[in-house]
Amino acid sequence: MSNGREALKARIYELGRSWIDLSGANLLMERVEDNDQSAEIRICCAPEAYLNGTHLGTNILESGSPNLMLCFEPGEELFEFTVLHEFGHIFGLDHEHQHPEADIPWNDRAMQYYARELGGASEEEVRKQVFNKRPSADLVNIGYDPHSVMHYPVEPFLTTNGWRVGINAELSEKDLSFMREAYPH
């Protein structure tokens, strides 16, 4: 980690590790000295980080530094969700709301809403991050899970029938099953 208060860094590490600790996946994670450029996951956190983002799976190994940006702090509503979600991407998990079996009844306000939420993203970018379903062929698919931490919250005013997903701030049973399947002993 390149910056940040110790309490924040310790909490980020604990949340990241919980993917492994709770699932028993065959992965090893250890925290090294700050600014160790040989680290595979190189984190910039609040207050320097201005957005949340990372790379999918082993793409992180070909990325510059930092390769994980986390702009929230403990106490903020989306902190746990965001840290777990971004680490999920690093472990190779894709967006659950874009699961081939997801059938979210988006209404016509949703595009504009997510464009703003994603910091003024283009329609193409919003489709890529939120609406387009992933091609099944590229996925390890264990079934759609609206409780996954990889699912964006869905506000009821963005769907045609008030359907919603809250802030999934804990790893779901299926999140943990996926880890065991992807990283077996």
Ligand SMILES: [Zn+2]
């Ligand atoms: Zn994401």
